[in-house]
Amino acid sequence: MKRNICLVILVFFFMYFHSDVSAETSREYLIKVEDFKKVEELSKFLKIDFIDEIKEIEVIMIRSQSVFSDTVTNKIIMKYGIHYIEPNFKISIPEDQTFFELSNKETMITYSDDPFYDSDPLTQKGQWNLRVLNIEEAWKKETGDNIIIVSVIDTGIAYNHTELNDSYLEGGYNWIENNYDPFDDNGHGSWVSGIISAKRNNQIGISGMGDIRIMAEKVLDSTGSGTISDLIQGIIHAADNGADIINLSLGTDFYSQALKDAVDYAHEKGCILIAAAGNRPNSNPHYPATFSNVIATSATYGEPQDILAPYSNYGEWIDVSAPGGWDNNQNSFPDVGEYWILSASNMVDTYMYGTGTSGAVPHVSGLAALCLSSNPSATNQDIRYFILQSAVDKGSEGWDPFYGHGRINPEEAISLSNIQSVGGDGLMINPKHQIRKNPIIISFIMFVISLSIVMVGIVSKYLLPFMHRDKIKLYKRTRSHIRGK
Incomplete structure (x- = not known):
């Protein structure tokens, strides 16, 4: 099936989002507090307005009537159990983006x-x-x-x-x-x-x-x-x-x-x-x-x-x-x-x-x-x-x-x-897929295989004669642990 398409195509050259020091939000700060009860004390010490609270990471956002100097910042950290104070920087798309429009x-x-x-x-x-x-x-x-x-x-x-x-x-x-x-x-x-x-x-x-x-x-x-x-x-x-x-x-x-x-x-x-x-x-x-x-x-x-x-x-x-x-x-x-x-x-x-x-x-x-x-x-x-x-x-x-x-x-x-x-702490790799060779992994695998062969030989030569069983079934299982970088 074919169909006609009427399109307006825009050209948008994305440079990238950026921010700079002058682009920080005017007098807004993010503060990580150790104890939220200290927030009231902090408000008495500073002329600030509370904007928001991000409880999941124990951060409050404030707006100050003045820019914090390094001296004030260090005093706040020392006195009120603050983990850190940082500006609420702005991020933006650059001004030099361009559009181009074609008619239908x-x-x-x-x-x-x-x-x-x-x-x-x-x-x-x-x-x-x-x-x-x-x-x-x-x-x-x-x-x-x-x-x-x-x-x-x-x-x-x-x-x-x-x-x-x-x-x-x-x-x-x-x-x-x-x-x-x-x-x-x-x-x-x-x-x-x-x-x-x-x-x-x-x-x-x-x-x-x-x-x-x-x-x-x-x-x-x-x-x-x-x-x-x-x-x-x-x-x-x-x-x-x-x-x-x-x-x-x-x-x-x-x-x-x-x-x-x-x-x-x-x-x-x-x-x-x-x-x-x-x-x-x-x-x-x-x-x-x-x-x-x-x-x-x-x-x-x-x-x-x-x-x-x-x-x-x-x-x-x-x-x-x-x-x-x-x-x-x-x-x-x-x-x-x-x-x-x-x-x-x-x-x-x-x-x-x-x-x-x-x-x-x-x-x-x-x-x-x-x-x-x-x-x-x-x-x-x-x-x-x-x-x-x-x-x-x-x-x-x-x-x-x-x-x-x-x-x-x-x-x-x-x-x-x-x-x-396989549950627990590992995953079983599908044997049909061969991953990129890693010399450390390969050396470890070869060591395990060699050790297994030696152990099977010992069992076969010395232990089997003393076992009163008609049949012995050996079950082998391998497990590979995958971890990210």
Whole structure:
């Protein structure tokens, strides 16, 4: 069956979310308290207003009538049993983003299936990002399960979009307007969500990584701005409301202990957290990607040999890489032959082009969902292991600071996740799958095998003659313990 598609296509060049010192929210602070009873004493000492309380990580948010000096901060910490005080920094999309709109007549195309998978009107590369991942082979093994939930913490989601309405799941929150309607009034969140779960084989538009449910936490407003406190509450709310995976296509260059506490809280609840490395091509830490309980993702581009995108951050904290695209001509327009990521926008049945590590993250989130669909009993550490262990090695042999463990490999990751849970403290690997060779593991296995052979020989030679049984059955069992990085 063929059908005509009338599309308005938006071009959105995503640099990346950033923050700077001058962008901290005016006189707002996050304070971790040891004893909430000391809060009253603190209010007498300082002229402050209490804005909110985040009980899960024992943090209160205040607004002061003046900026805290280092002297005041140290005095508060010493006198009132405060663990830390930090500014409530703002995070935002850069000002230099650009849009481009085509008229309906210019984009009238006749296709069947998901037409933009093979080609698109501007770059003619279509969904190269899925093809380079060999996603169709992965789909032969797993297409997803709608009980698996990815929380996209971003600008919200256009839940009325044809590509997203089936995958959208209520339960998220709008932290900007304090209501339960996380509609996307910017576009970035819908673009990210489409990469994860745009409807497959519906004869229009694009395809996502799989059949996956999306829950949205809106922590950024229509201009792409938000605060660390909103991000923290979004992470905690997602973890408390059934999210299996948390997609963080955002970040800041400034360390926040409160943000780390929220990440650790979600991880302890069993969530898999994945975050963007950032779009400033340097090795400076970028948060929350740098935190140990997060899968830090750098960006690649190209087909069939994808390489690191020139804008992508790198460093000793990078775990894995995934397609993020690249505007080769640097003119903020998707020209023929360029590798942009095409996905849903926040306007009904329109599509958006973008590039950035924020686009790499949802590929990893989608893969995590496919692995969890294949093995629902796997832990967040198991899923991390499957993704990193199966990655296609790029750059220097083994791990390197640009690609991490390599570029994600959906087919192999799903194969590795095809395991049997044996309960307790371990997992039984399906013997049909051969994981990447590790000399330490191999040496240990060879030692165990050799020891077993010696023990069987001793039993056979010395013990069997003394046993008064007609038949002896030996049952062997092996168990492999999988742990993440």
